[in-house]
Amino acid sequence: MSSSLHSLQGNKACALAAIAAGCRFFAGYPITPSSEIAEQMSRDLPRVDGVFVQMEDEIASLAAVIGASLGGSKAMTATSGPGFSLMQENLGFAAMTEVPCVIINVMRGGPSTGMPTKPAQGDIMQARWGTHGDHPIIVVAPASVQEVYAETIRAFNLSERFRVPVVVLYDQIIAHLIETVELPPKGSIHTVERKWASGTEEGFKPYAETDDLVPVMARPGDGHRLHVTGLTHTEDGFPTQKPDLAAHALNRILDKIERNRAEIDKVEQIETKDAGTVIVAVGIAARAARRAVQMLRSEGIRAGLVRPVTLWPFPDEALRAATANARAVLVPEMNAGQLIHEVQRVVGGSAKVAGLNRVDGEPIPPAAIAQKVRELVADE
Amino acid sequence: MTGMERTEIRLAGSGGQGLILGMQILFRALGLEGKRAAQSQSYEPTSRGGYCYSDLILASDPSDYPLVTGLDMIAALSQVGIDRSLPFIKPGALVIVDERLVETPPTGPFKLHVLPLSQRAAAIGSPRIANIIALGALARLSGVCGKDSLETAVCLETPPKFAELNIAAVRAGFAIERLAPAG
The missing domain is CATH 3.40.50.920 (Rossmann fold)
Known part of the structure; x- marks a missing residue:
């Protein structure tokens, strides 16, 4: 099969790409100018045995996404400035606990509720430094509908590959622009899955260091003992305040991005x-x-x-x-x-x-x- | 300027006139002819009655700037629609305005056509098809897309029960000689 031409809106392309990338869980709170993503996901996810949940707010939205991802699903949420602000605490939690997740942030005029229907690029720094502490994050910035599609897929792949939250950042114009898009044929899309733990559950360390600094993930139900905390933790997942262990833990999650820049x-x-x-x-x-x-x-x-x-x-x-x-x-x-x-x-x-x-x-x-x-x- | 083909088209008027749908139909028609485009529209809390427009950029380079820089053609279904678009109209552009809804037609170095789009729509059966008649007239006068493509596209983009009416609207637009006001 060859690729096919479609006229697609940016936000719709984002939702289609997410599902093509393997996303099977969406939790969100609709907000202009990102709402079409939630709308599309609410229609399409049930058709692929996925789950769509409209949450009470954006704090809960990202919390649910993190939970779903720990439960084994590729998961995402979509929002705009005010919602992205509310997500910052959980975004840091995902970075610290190394939970793959994708956050779409469609930029509108800010600060605060600003200009909901107007485009802006005011979240460039927030996307990098919105949550507190030194933390790893990847942010991709598509500039066309075609690229929204490609970069949403890449966001999932990077997120799974490096166990890091990935933000797809674009503005209201790209979100609502309708462009001619070439969709790849089914089955030709390159998708990446997280590294699952295998072997014995005995002595399993959920944050054990690997060659590429990205720990394997325990698949729910496989019997691995798991502890997940936003507190600085050692390889066993439990908190530590020992200076050498704390420094090592933080440096590893920062280095896993820096050392793999060629892939990012x-x-x-x-x-x-x-x-x-x-x-x-x-x-x-x-x-x-x-x-x-x-x-x-x-x-x-x-x-x-x-x-x-x-x-x-x-x-x-x-x-x-x-x-x-x-x-x-x-x-x-x-x-x-x-x-x-x-x-x-x-x-x-x-x-x-x-x-x-x-x-x-x-x-x-x-x-x-x-x-x-x-x-x-x-x-x- | 760049050696690459680029055509900028706008449907302008008031919210509720089907301007965005109209542009979707044109987009579809152009797609049927194998052309790539980018469509954008006004996106503001005021929709019904307020200033509204939808733009289509037809460009040979798919990464080209997708928003209006200078309009090559425009069809306007309200006074505010043409007045607010005036600064973006290129010299020599094709300008179509509705005879009844645009009381004061614009003046400038462009090819102006004052046409009874809304009256013709009412005569055919619904004032709501003025957007489609405008599209037909725009396509006929500019040659931007063929009648067959537009007829196919209008059927693909609108409910089947309105197909007959919409095809009649496309044809009325293409029959521009009969649309031209007397004198």
């Missing part, structure tokens, strides 16, 4: 090889930037685009390489300036870093990005 990182680069000005953007801002690059190139201005698809961990190396010969770097984002801090950290003093920000609930048009690049070039 994903960056799209357009025309960066000879770029004098590099634009760094995600989501709908990156779609506008891509067009701006084409406009500028046709004028003879050497512009390029770096688009982190895996947004967190941040692609330091790729960005450093792409900006090695750049005199200026522009960061267009629909917030007051978040991504720019990461870019400044990476680029350092090697190029001038400028922002182009918008917080009025409207997208940044390609022409505005192109104009800002022209100004940066003129200033050189």
Whole structure:
């Protein structure tokens, strides 16, 4: 069978992809502009013997997802800013207890309830640092409906592979955009399952260190003794405050991401090889930037685009390489300036870093990005 | 500008006029012709009666910017619909407005067609098919998609019991010579 063309809304593509990735449990609390995901899951999950639960709030939603995942299901929830804020405590719990789960966060205007129907990119930092403490997390940032589909599947795969919460982060425009999408034929989708514990239950240690630093998971009913706590724990799952054990435990969950960056990182680069000005953007801002690059190139201005698809961990190396010969770097984002801090950290003093920000609930048009690049070039 | 094909189309009017559905039908019709597109729409708490629009970007590059930068064609079914879209209309664009619902037709460097879309809809049997007649007229005047594709798409995207009415609407739109107001 070959792939087929469909016109799909971003949120619907997300739900279809989740099920294709093997998701069989959804718990959530509908919130604009993510509600279509819950709506679609409520229809589709029962058809594949899955479970859909509308919870009383977002705290309970992620709690239920974590429980389902520990119970052996691939599980996810979907929300927007206010709900994502409520989920932060349990997100940290999932990171600490190494429970695979996927959280879709469709960004709308904030802070607080902000502008429910308007797009924004104000949760870029929250997605990385919203929960307290040093914690591992992966955040992917699709920029088209096609990519929402692909990245939702990849989010499940990464989550299962590394036993880490993965956030799929996109804005209201991508969520409600309908685009022509090529869906892969059934059976051709690459899915990843967590490593299950095998062998004897005697002396089983649920957080025993492995070569790739990702512990195996006990399958419910197999008889393995399991203890799950958000307290800092040793290999047996029970709390510890011994400095060496505590440091080891935290470093392992951070290192399992850092040491496996080759499997996690994903960056799209357009025309960066000879770029004098590099634009760094995600989501709908990156779609506008891509067009701006084409406009500028046709004028003879050497512009390029770096688009982190895996947004967190941040692609330091790729960005450093792409900006090695750049005199200026522009960061267009629909917030007051978040991504720019990461870019400044990476680029350092090697190029001038400028922002182009918008917080009025409207997208940044390609022409505005192109104009800002022209100004940066003129200033050189 | 970039050497790549790109056409920007808008249906504008007021909430409740079927503008989003209309664009879905056009999207489907273009899909039947093997073309790729991106559709977006106004998404605000006010729907019925308030300013509403739906946009379709037809682009040879599927990763192209999916939102409006300059409209190549627009059909408007209300005054607010055309007035608020005016800043986005490209010179030389195709502009269709309803004769009755747009009391003050816009002026500018574009090809304006004032057509009795809503009257024709009422005459055929339902004021609610003005969106489909507008689509037909838009397709006929621009050549963006064929009549057969639009007729097939309208049947695929709407309930079977309205198929006859909707096909009549497509045909009325395509019969643009008969739609043109006297004089």
